[in-house]
Amino acid sequence: MPLIVCHSPKGGVGTSFVAAGLAQGLSMLGRDVVALDMTAQDGLKLYFGIAPDQRLPDFDEEAVDQVVVNGVLLRSGWRAAHEVDFADGLRAGEFPFDGETIYVADVASTDVALARQLRDHARLHVCPLTPTAMALAQLPHISPGRTLDALTGTAFVLNQLDETRRFARHAAVFLRELLGSNLVAQIHRDESVNEAVGMQQTLARYAPASAALAGLATLVTVVDGHCTAPATHGDAAQPAAPGPSPKPSKSAAA
């Protein structure tokens, strides 16, 4: 299975929103998708229009009542991921990460160790960022010692972009230059994202003309291309630091 790990070094940048939108978009393309909430906050389901008090079955649970929204099967992976033998299980291939199903994992920003473990087995690491100074300041923590435009298994998403704000515009230009073709999508800030959660609806249903959906669609296309490409084990695990890298082309989303 292609495992897609959504993780950012900065909290509050919309990682759960990106993971939910990615899962729903891939499902709309006809893929079998499982959305895994690997966070203690248990907030991924809110972007699927699910009530806060509805429990998601655990990842490794034989669930009778499945939770499926827009074709996406939702599971909680937080408990399983924090079992003492989770890392050993990953290494031993005990998890079904080799079929046709695409697993989209939402990992909390603070859970760096889990993100690193999962990236070793992932097809792609999706890293959301926001055009804020605090988010940019976390860039050195993503893959220390490597130029970010040379990472082969990481796709960056600029989320909550508001071009009426000066710093956001400058940050977008800066990130396009810094990340090159690894910046695969820009998602515009849209209050309807918040309102959709408040309405307990998916964004596509609540605000089908939302500007945020256009950016998500771009991301979905890129990720789907990664999922359908021939796999090599742990694509998102970065190899040892490379030598000089050629200057990448400009971002397709630029």
Place this chain on the structure above:
Amino acid sequence: MRSDAANLLNRLGQNNFKYQEFRDNFADMELWPLFEALIRDPRISGEAGHRGEAARSEPAVGGRPDANPAPARTAPGGLFGRYEERSPDEPSPRSTADVRSLLQQLNDRVAGGEL
């Protein structure tokens, strides 16, 4: 007009909005020291190993040692070309501040229609 804005206005049946695109003077980009700090950060430039930063940095993904860090970009182009490595005869921080001040003055004069 961007297509999403045009679509939205069409859906709303509104055609009397004044549309403004926000543009920036390219020189404004020089005014954020954070950008320059990030470009010079050895963990991003790939110089971590040369500056002893590797020991403080997180290990490579998967726990593999970062034995052969990537060298720094030697000839950054585009925007980052302006963040070139400092040389011994590089202007002092005060000179840099003067340059920024000059750029700001130029921006102000352009905005005021003087230039």
